[in-house]
Amino acid sequence: MAGEAPELSAEERAGRPFPVSWDQFHRDCRALTWRLNEVGPFHAVIAITRGGLVPAAIVARELGVRVIDTVCIASYDHDKQGDLKVLKGISEDVMKLGGGTGKGLLIVDDLVDTGKTGKLVRAMLPDAHFATVYAKPKGRPLVDTFITEVSQDTWIFFPWDTALSYHPPLRDGAA
Ligand SMILES: O=P(O)(O)OC[C@H]1O[C@H](OP(=O)(O)OP(=O)(O)O)[C@H](O)[C@@H]1O
Ligand SMILES: Nc1nc2[nH]cnc2c(=O)[nH]1
Numbered sequence: 001m002a003g004e005a006p007e008l009s010a011e012e013r014a015g016r017p018f019p020v021s022w023d024q025f026h027r028d029c030r031a032l033t034w035r036l037n038e039v040g041p042f043h044a045v046i047a048i049t050r051g052g053l054v055p056a057a058i059v060a061r062e063l064g065v066r067v068i069d070t071v072c073i074a075s076y077d078h079d080k081q082g083d084l085k086v087l088k089g090i091s092e093d094v095m096k097l098g099g100g101t102g103k104g105l106l107i108v109d110d111l112v113d114t115g116k117t118g119k120l121v122r123a124m125l126p127d128a129h130f131a132t133v134y135a136k137p138k139g140r141p142l143v144d145t146f147i148t149e150v151s152q153d154t155w156i157f158f159p160w161d162t163a164l165s166y167h168p169p170l171r172d173g174a175a
């Protein structure tokens with residue numbers, strides 16, 4: 001409509017795109033596990049769903065941990081963050097394994113951005129070790145171990161959220 005700002009694409013709203021392939025993600029998860037192997041052993045892995053499920057599976061496999069729990073949190077509608085909702089907490093069994101404070105437990109997520117999700121889970125398990133594959137500067141202080149830092153204005157595109165598609169040649173104006 002005349003006078004209205006043009007609709008922005010998801011990429012324009014979210015700044016620089018940082019696409020991650022399955023191969024790259026697997027390599028980064030393995031690199032994360034090398035670091036975690038120095039810190040453990042861990043009694044259990046807790047994945048922050050949904051994004052934490054994929055790295056948690058790879059990390060748990062590499063570390064030989066078979067007790068895996070989830071803490072289910074929803075906040076983003078694509079790239080817009082709303083209020084955080086805890087849809088499922090940590091199970092009683094796993095809480096007991098961590099002595100009630102999370103000692104010896106490993107929390108895994110794909111990334112920290114503002115740090116709000118990580119802060120909420122850390123408050124549930126203050127003594128747990130918190131690992132993410134990627135970290136943006138605002139959330140970084142909350143994470144104990146991560147692999148790659150990306151700038152705050154970057155949007156990470158994960159392989160489970162994307163598909164291969166045609167990209168126009170540079171000479172036709174492609175970025
Ligand atoms: O540091 P923050 O600003 O809180 O953002 C980080 C969280 O955002 C994403 O999850 P999302 O809420 O999009 O849900 P999903 O994992 O189900 O995709 C990501 O997987 C982290 O859990
Ligand atoms: N996929 C994705 N989800 C996010 N949630 C918060 N930040 C991000 C991001 O950069 N990428």
Ligand SMILES: [Mg+2]
Nearest residue numbers: 049050051052
């Ligand atoms: Mg998530």
